Each structure stands twice: as structure tokens, then as C-alpha cells.
Amino acid sequence: MNKLLLFLIxxxxxxxxxxxxxxxxxxxxxxxxxMLDDRRPIAxxxxxxxxxKPVRFMTALSVFLSMLIGFMYTFPLHLDDRFMxxxxxxxxxxxxxxxxxxxxxxxxxxxxxxxxxxxxRPVNERxxxxxxxxHMFIYLFRIVLPMSLAGWxxxxxxxxxxxxxxxxxxIILLTIIALFLVNGAYLLVxxxxxxxxxxxxxxxxxxxxxxLFFACVYLLPRAVSEEGFQQLQHSAYPWAVYTPTYWLAxxxxxxEPDLIWSSTKWIxxxxxxxxxxxxxxxVCYLSPSFAKRIGxxxxxxxxxxxPVQKVKGSRSAEGxxxxxxxxxxxxxPLAKAGFSIAWLQTDRSRNFKMRVYPTFAYVPVYxxxxxxxxxxxxxxxxxxxxxxxxxxxxxxxxxFVVLQLLxxxxxxxxxKASWIYYSSPVARPGMVMEGAFKGIWVKYFVPMFLLVSCxxxxxxxxxxxxxxxxxxxxxxxxxxxxxxxxxxxxxFSAMEQMNEKGNRVLKTIFIMVVPMGLGFGHYWTTVxxxxxxMKIVFMILSSILLWMxxxxxxxxxxxxxxxxxxx
Amino acid sequence: MQxxxxxxxxxxxxxxxxVLNNVNLDIYPGQVIGYIGPxxxxxxxxxxxLTGVIQDYTxxxxxxxxxxxxxxxxxxxxxxxxxxLADLYDLLTPNEYLHFVGALYNIxxxxxxxxxxxxxxxxxxxxxxxQRMDSFSKGMRQKVLLTAGILHNPSIVILDEPMSGLDAxxxxxxxxxxxxxxxxxxxxFYCSHMMDVVEKVSDKIVLINKGSIIAxxxxxxxxxxxxxxxxxxxxxxxxxxxxxxxAGNIAQxxxxxx
Numbered sequence: 139m140n141k142l143l144l145f146l147i148x149x150x151x152x153x154x155x156x157x158x159x160x161x162x163x164x165x166x167x168x169x170x171x172x173m174l175d176d177r178r179p180i181a182x183x184x185x186x187x188x189x190x191k192p193v194r195f196m197t198a199l200s201v202f203l204s205m206l207i208g209f210m211y212t213f214p215l216h217l218d219d220r221f222m223x224x225x226x227x228x229x230x231x232x233x234x235x236x237x238x239x240x241x242x243x244x245x246x247x248x249x250x251x252x253x254x255x256x257x258x259r260p261v262n263e264r265x266x267x268x269x270x271x272x273h274m275f276i277y278l279f280r281i282v283l284p285m286s287l288a289g290w291x292x293x294x295x296x297x298x299x300x301x302x303x304x305x306x307x308x309i310i311l312l313t314i315i316a317l318f319l320v321n322g323a324y325l326l327v328x329x330x331x332x333x334x335x336x337x338x339x340x341x342x343x344x345x346x347x348x349x350l351f352f353a354c355v356y357l358l359p360r361a362v363s364e365e366g367f368q369q370l371q372h373s374a375y376p377w378a379v380y381t382p383t384y385w386l387a388x389x390x391x392x393x394e395p396d397l398i399w400s401s402t403k404w405i406x407x408x409x410x411x412x413x414x415x416x417x418x419x420x421v422c423y424l425s426p427s428f429a430k431r432i433g434x435x436x437x438x439x440x441x442x443x444x445p446v447q448k449v450k451g452s453r454s455a456e457g458x459x460x461x462x463x464x465x466x467x468x469x470x471p472l473a474k475a476g477f478s479i480a481w482l483q484t485d486r487s488r489n490f491k492m493r494v495y496p497t498f499a500y501v502p503v504y505x506x507x508x509x510x511x512x513x514x515x516x517x518x519x520x521x522x523x524x525x526x527x528x529x530x531x532x533x534x535x536x537x538f539v540v541l542q543l544l545x546x547x548x549x550x551x552x553x554k555a556s557w558i559y560y561s562s563p564v565a566r567p568g569m570v571m572e573g574a575f576k577g578i579w580v581k582y583f584v585p586m587f588l589l590v591s592c593x594x595x596x597x598x599x600x601x602x603x604x605x606x607x608x609x610x611x612x613x614x615x616x617x618x619x620x621x622x623x624x625x626x627x628x629x630f631s632a633m634e635q636m637n638e639k640g641n642r643v644l645k646t647i648f649i650m651v652v653p654m655g656l657g658f659g660h661y662w663t664t665v666x667x668x669x670x671x672m673k674i675v676f677m678i679l680s681s682i683l684l685w686m687x688x689x690x691x692x693x694x695x696x697x698x699x700x701x702x703x704x705x
Numbered sequence: 706m707q708x709x710x711x712x713x714x715x716x717x718x719x720x721x722x723x724v725l726n727n728v729n730l731d732i733y734p735g736q737v738i739g740y741i742g743p744x745x746x747x748x749x750x751x752x753x754x755l756t757g758v759i760q761d762y763t764x765x766x767x768x769x770x771x772x773x774x775x776x777x778x779x780x781x782x783x784x785x786x787x788x789x790l791a792d793l794y795d796l797l798t799p800n801e802y803l804h805f806v807g808a809l810y811n812i813x814x815x816x817x818x819x820x821x822x823x824x825x826x827x828x829x830x831x832x833x834x835x836q837r838m839d840s841f842s843k844g845m846r847q848k849v850l851l852t853a854g855i856l857h858n859p860s861i862v863i864l865d866e867p868m869s870g871l872d873a874x875x876x877x878x879x880x881x882x883x884x885x886x887x888x889x890x891x892x893x894f895y896c897s898h899m900m901d902v903v904e905k906v907s908d909k910i911v912l913i914n915k916g917s918i919i920a921x922x923x924x925x926x927x928x929x930x931x932x933x934x935x936x937x938x939x940x941x942x943x944x945x946x947x948x949x950x951x952a953g954n955i956a957q958x959x960x961x962x963x
Binding site for chain 2: 471472474475478479482483485486487552554555557558559560561562563564565570630
């Protein structure tokens, strides 16, 4: 794929030469850039496509995922009101493309290594500029073409060859709008935050994107099948006329003048004028000011003594909230150290946020997905909800978060920093592990579980308090099982790839079976009213098990940790 | 006088490879030992044994006449360790990291705050005490690691390339610190490739090569009446090839056209 792209892009050699570029240098730079793109995980697949995937498939995978995303939102094109369909399609396309570019483009734009690697070499400025532009072009091409392919084919089939010819033109205009939005978003972020914070904010965009992607996969088909969707009319949304995607949709009137209303015809002029104006704004105002600010990001990256981020809590470490909690919940200094490191690391690690935060959204999305499987109207589902026992499922769904949360407590990019545990007088690593477990539990699981419990109490009433308590004990038991069986290590002390080792099939099965067993047991006592007393028996048994496991976990010895290290 | 640290017939193997071969070494209180050797000679392994990180070796290591395997925690409490190329949890601030390390050594919070503040102030790092270390330079990180290594007032300080990345002023501070600690009766185990510094600060120089100690004496004794620098002595004792010739070969390779 890369070879083909490189070959095609270097075909007009004379043109590049004429523009003052050194074709040999251009080829070398682009070849390396494309290779780097291949080895960089892509935004939407970050969780699934870690290092183990063969490198050469990354581009193909990215193209495939873009095609899949493109296919997902071709639904609106089938609407009875084709104009409404086009507007919706372009709108979703614009949002997805912009968010995708914001999340992934930053790695292309902010490759600060250019400064140290390329600038000292005898490469002329024209070559550098051209290599950057062509790289961006290839990057966009690789996303936009596959993403629009399904829409292109669908629209062509629905409306004929003329429509198929017009479609890519509209997509090009849409890409220009997206570029403007991306540049604007970056500038806005840079204006209102310190350059050093920029990467953190991009990280939040990535998190938002993965949630959006996940929610779309599960919820779009449901929304599309909702009654009335097929009959949506653009006339019902008069405000739509102010959106650029409406202007683009209106440009269809050039091909099919009879199908479009006279009142919207003049708007189609904006379809071309708008993007041109935005392109002018991007080139003349946004990009130069943007380039200047990118420079300041490099400065922060490369000059460490420059003003860096101050951390809340200022001078003394005492008095901060997490320390108060640590003092309250831990009894020895080692457990306190574990509590603090878990709290602080998870607060600041981008990787942790990227992996864990989206899982919080899985709970409501899955719950919505499951409850709406009946295809009844939403109001009906909501009214019937108190009669169901689905709250048990909702409570146990929080174990998705637990699973992700706990594995991230042990694995870290900074695992090498764990040498400190080995050289300091830590009698039992279990004491540090105990503190870390408490820290992460209190910080993430307890607030989320409280929120879910409030929802359960609101919908199902206070009679479910015992269920909430039982679920809490069971999920904590499940969490401890995970830590005791699969992750019996010191916090942030293991390399991430180890997470993927396939030698723990039995353990994984065990881990999956435990919450399912506990959940089904709980559910069974709920749907069989005369078995209500079993809940109390369960509660006692789970509490005993929890206590035994906790005792074993917090007494983990060095030998036991080393045994896990050797596995 | 009883040695503070005594390494007796210590050997260590990784699979088939012998990394330490019957090492014997006595270190007395208030001594500065310069521990030098080529890459892969066994320096890091010795340090890891002394810090209690590696425990599966043969032979005996005694601290105050007691086998460290009997009281590994007691040994760790006595030792301050500043490792080479050390990673730290750099998403934390120096303040947070030092409190974390302090807790591992069981030092009360207020004492950590006081000591950390004073040491960091001396290193000129007080203003950065509440800034995240992910944007720190190598030298700044090294100062935090040095602080973490001496925070619990250890009686043995093991320094593995402690000057790495430090600016000239900080190097002077550390060299002075070594002397002050020595006067206080603390034992310093100093590993480095910077021969001029080792030569200046050490009472005794221990040279290890291919897992065995090949020299253990004062710099004067090693010179044996000559005016050679430690660098020259080191090269004579550890290199089998002519180093000038090697440099010539590299320069020749640069000039070749085919």
C-alpha cells in the first residue's frame, strides 16, 4: 500500500523538481514518514491494535476501519427525503472526520523530531515544505477515500451516474471544511490552554472519540430503526440552513434541479463559496498562527527547565485530599505509599485515561442497548423498567470498568521505575499492593458504583438496597480475584506487552466465570421471590470469601511476586 | 577494625554466563570506594547484590559482620542507592515522589518534607518541587534521584554514575557532598566511568574486569611510582587492543569511497 502510494505521489517528478524540491530527499522523507504512520497506533483501534499486530497491516487496517465507519453512516442516504438524508450524511461525515483528524492528525503535525532529525541535514526548505504537504495529502487521502466509498457507491446506486460524479466533489469541499475545523479547534485549544497542556486535551479528544465511536456502533442501528426516522423531513429543521453541510447537500441541485426546492437553490452557491472562504482563512490566518504556537509546544518538549505544569496542592503534600483519604484508609506507611502512587499515577497517565475512561461510558451504552432490544417505544421501556430485574445486570455491568481498571493498575509504560520497591526496605509487597488497590477502588469504582446505585434506587426504589450491597461485595470480590489470580504484582511494575501473553487462558476463563456466576446467582434469587433469604446467605458467603482473599492479597510476599514475574 | 561491608567469595551466573567470579572485597566505615570496570564487567551486578535486589548468588555478603540474607530489610534501610539511568515515576512531582519513597523507608511525612525541601533547595530545585517531572531535564531528574537516595540518612551510599547529566556546579556539589558524607563516617561506593572524578574522590580504587577484581588499592599504589592517570592505568589493565589504532581505523573507514 505504502509503496503504491509513494510511487503514485512521486510520478510527477518533474513537477516536484520544478518546484525546487530534491526528489531523492523527498522520497526518503516520505518513505520514512509513511513507515512511521504504519507503526503508530491509530485512534479508533488503540485498544485492539497494540504492538502485537504485524506492523505492515496497520495501513490496511486503518483503511478497513475507515471503510467500516463510512459504511455505518450511509443509513440516512436511504431516507425518503433524499435532501434530508444528504444533509444528515454530510453532517455525520464532517463530525467523524473532524474528530478523527483532531485525534490522529496531531501526531503527524507535531512530530517535533523533524526539528532535530531533518533540520541539521542538508535538505532544502522547499523539499521540507513539500514533504510535509504531501504527507498530509496522503494522510487525508487514506482516511477520506475509504470513509466516503460506501456513501459514494450507495448514492450512485440510488441516484444514478450523475450523482456518482457529483459526490466526490462534495466530499472534497467537505474535507476543506473539516481542515478548517481541525485547525480552528487546535488553535482554540492552544489559545485557552498552555502549550504543555495541549497533549492532555488531545488525549481527552481521543477518549471522546472512542466513546463516540463505540456509542455509534451500538446505538445508531437502534436510532435508525426508530419509527419516524424514515419519514424525517428537512423542512422540519429550519435552522439547518445555517450549517455548511446543508449548503453542500443543496449543491445537489446542480445535478438534479427538479428535485430541489427553489428556496434552497441559492444556498448551493455557499457550498463552494463557503469552503473557499474557509480555505482562505485557514491558509492566511489559522495556519501561520498555528505554526507559531506549535513552535511553543516544541519548546516545552525540548527545554525542560521552561515553565512546566504546576500541580494542584502546591507546596506541602499534606492537606491534599488524596492524602487525607490515604491516612484515613490505610494503617501503615507502605500501604499509604501504594495508595498515593495509585492515586497520582492514574490522575496523570494519558495511557491510563485513554484505556479506562471510555469503559465508564460502556456501562450506560450497553445498558441502553440491552434495554432497547425489545423494539418497544422508549417511553414504554422506561415505564416498564421498575417491573424488570434488569437492575441486577446494570449493577454487575460495572465490573467491565473493574476489569480494565485493575489491569491498568499493574501495567505501565513506566514499569522500570518500580526498581525503587526492590531497593527499599519493603517487608511485604502486599502492603503496597493493598494500598494501591484501595486507592484505585475509592477513586474510580466507588463513585461510579454510587452513581449507578442512585439510578437503581430512583427507578426501583429503596427495596433494592440489599441487592446493591450484595452487588458491591460481589464486584469487590471479583476485583480482588483478578488481582490475586492474574495481577499479583506491585503497582505500575509490569510491562504492558505482558498483558497480552497468552499463557493465562485458564486464569482468564476463571476471571470471566466468577462475576458471571456471582451475577447469575444474584439474579436467580431476584427472579425467584421466595428465595430472597438466599441473598443474605450469598452476602455472608461472599463477605467471608472477600475477607479471606483480602488477607491473602495484602500478605503477598516477595517470593509470590517474583513467581508471577517469572511466569 | 571490622569491615562495614564484606564481600566474600561471591559469584553470580546468568544461565551459562558467569558475571561475577569469586569476588572478595572489604569496605571500612568512612571509606570512599571507586568501583570501576569496562562495560559488562560485573559492576551493576555487584551493586544489585549490595542493594539486596539480587539475592540468588553464591558466597557471602556481610554487613557489620552479619550475613545480609538474614536481614535483607535491615540492609536496605542502611543503604542509599542512586542507580544509573534510573527511571522514576515522572508523572509525579519531586515532592510527591520523595514522599512516596519516604513512606517506603518508613520516614514520617514531616521529616520527609523538611529533608526534601532542604536538599532540593541546595540543588537549586526548590522552585520545581511541585512541578511534574515528565518535563525535567536529565540533570534535574538526577538531582531528585540523589535526594531520594540520601533522604533516609543511610550509612552506606551507593552511587552509580551519579554525575550523569549534572551541570558543572551540581558536579561540584556532589563531589563536595561525597567528602562531607565521608567525614561523617559514611561509606561511599562510587561506580563511574569518569576516571578523573573517581581518581579525585576515592580512597581506594577497585577495578573489576570480566567478573573478577583485578586491582584493589589506592591510586598512588596503582600508579606504582609512575605519573600515569587512572584513565591510562585502566586502559592498560582492561584493554587488549591498541586504542590509538582503533581510532585510526574508524577515521580510515570514514574516508573510504567504496
